[in-house]
Amino acid sequence: MKRILIIGGGFGGVAAAKELRGLPVEIGLVDRRNYHLFQPLLYQVATAALNPSDIASPIRKIFRHQKNVSVVLGTVEKIDLQQQRIFIEDQPIPYDYLVLAAGATHSYFGNEQWGKDAPGLKTIEDATEIRRRFLLAFESAEIETDPDARRASLTFVVVGAGPTGCELAGAMAEVARNTIPADFRHVDTATARVILIQGGPRVLEAFPEESSLSAQRQLEAIGVEIILNQRVTEVRSDGVMCGETFIAAHNVFWAAGVKASSIGETLGVPLDRSGRVKVNPDLSIPSYPNAFVIGDQAAAVDGKTGKPVPGVAQGALQGGSFVGKIIRRELKANEKEEQAPDRGVFNYFDKGNLATIGRNKAVAEIFGCKLAGFPAWVIWAVVHILFLVNFRSRLAVGFGWAWTYFFGDRGARLITGKSEVQIKRPPNFD
Incomplete structure (x- = not known):
């Protein structure tokens, strides 16, 4: 069986794996955490509107019915493109196809x-x-x-x-x-x-x-x-x-600012200023057609407009689906001993931009239509609930938002971890 390794359980990695369901292949999905995280709502955890479990779901649960996926909890230390293998704790794991979707982290611009x-x-x-x-x-x-x-x-x-x-x-x-x-x-x-x-x-x-x-x-x-x-x-x-x-x-x-995951530095291929891999129009790494990079890790260009693909969830989802379809077509052609079809180029479909400011406050730009205030806020809420990975999360987030909206209360106001406070003088409550 062909082995496909996907590094990263974010939007792109999950989309790529789902696109390969039903194929007689061995898919290894590697992530250093055991959960898929809906990053656009992290700020709501940071401001006590939601609990962490509301926006995260175990990766194993997502793929429990997709039998060709095995989830591997571990950190990829380096990637050897020439020998077609990755290393987890110095243990080499070979692959036939590689999908790198390790995401990004903070950038302090050298500080x-x-x-x-x-x-x-x-x-x-x-x-x-x-x-x-x-x-x-x-x-x-x-x-x-x-x-x-x-x-x-x-x-x-x-x-x-x-x-x-x-x-x-x-x-x-x-x-x-x-x-x-x-x-x-x-x-x-x-x-x-x-x-x-x-x-x-x-x-x-x-x-x-x-x-x-x-x-x-x-x-x-x-x-x-x-x-x-x-x-x-x-x-x-x-x-x-x-x-x-x-x-x-x-x-x-x-x-x-953000910068791509440092695992890209082990590839030995050209990177941009943010550490993203410069990829071909089909999202493959130059000179390595069986290795792809998607999401925040890729310095990808829209095949229609020539503009950079933005580092947003939609870019990762579309990239993962695009690469999954390429691998599916090539595996089927190989099974029939036919020539693989042309891969085509990745065309990013911009569905618009959304950002919320607060209760009843948001901006939206969808297919050229600009909205602000309550209508934009409603669209933002509906879209984010729909894109959560499972029903339990949609229900929890929807209920949490409704409670906050009608009662003005944020139920996740818990101080966890170290909880010392520093004051200059003893308090005086007289």
């Missing part, structure tokens, strides 16, 4: 030391750490007697105004102003500052300008302070340098 004080948002661990810091800030402010320290505790800086940054900043502002004020006795949580810093001239730069301006107005309406055309030059435990200005803040969150 990796900033990660300690400015966590990004790519994993469940990231989300729960941000939630811990976010909720601890209010606990610290509740017992802090020094005005400057209290002000710094209640200042939240989000670096990067793409969809993740805007969604995170909007949700934090809503929590501080609408969800938790009645929970605290000695601090007014509505005085919290949420500052969104963007190096470019507008938020959501991938969106049309009209949608970007609408998103900015909606963010400002719920109290988010927006700083444009300024870059963060230093991140410290007590704040950030934004241009020539220092902003005192005990909580800084990073949403400014």
Whole structure:
């Protein structure tokens, strides 16, 4: 039997594996975690709207009825394209076809030391750490007697105004102003500052300008302070340098850049500045037609427009399906001892862009139609529920959102992990 190895259980890897169902092949799906994660909703875990289990599903459960898939829990250390094998803990595993879909991680643009004080948002661990810091800030402010320290505790800086940054900043502002004020006795949580810093001239730069301006107005309406055309030059435990200005803040969150998984560096092939693999029009690696790269790992170009394929879920899903169909056709041709059909080129179908700002606040650009406010928010909610991987997740997320919408409560406000708060003086509750 032919062996197909898929590295990564994200959108692209899962889509590729599903496209190969029913074939007499051996599929190994390798991931260092045992679950598939719906990353677009990670910010809702970080802001206590959802639990981690609401947006993650065990990979083995997804493929329990697809008998040609074996799930392997492990970390791929390197890939040998010439010998057609991967290495997991120094153990070589050969393959006939390889699909690399290992995704991306944070990029601090050469300042990796900033990660300690400015966590990004790519994993469940990231989300729960941000939630811990976010909720601890209010606990610290509740017992802090020094005005400057209290002000710094209640200042939240989000670096990067793409969809993740805007969604995170909007949700934090809503929590501080609408969800938790009645929970605290000695601090007014509505005085919290949420500052969104963007190096470019507008938020959501991938969106049309009209949608970007609408998103900015909606963010400002719920109290988010927006700083444009300024870059963060230093991140410290007590704040950030934004241009020539220092902003005192005990909580800084990073949403400014991404880079491809480091496993691509072991391939020995050309990479772009973000570490993505430069692929052929059929998403294969140059000189290695049986090895494909999809999703955030690939520097792919749309075959119709010549524009880069965006690093979004739809790009990964479509890439995984495209590669799966290629492998299916070639295996069937090989079985019949026929010549393999032409692979064609990958054409990305842009279904539009969506970003939510908060309750009843969002922007959408779908097939050239621009929407904002409540209609865009409804579309965003429906689309995200539909793309969750299983019914249980759809039900849990739908119920959680309905509860939050009607009652204004976020039920996942749990501080997990280390929970110390730092204050300059003992509290005084007189």
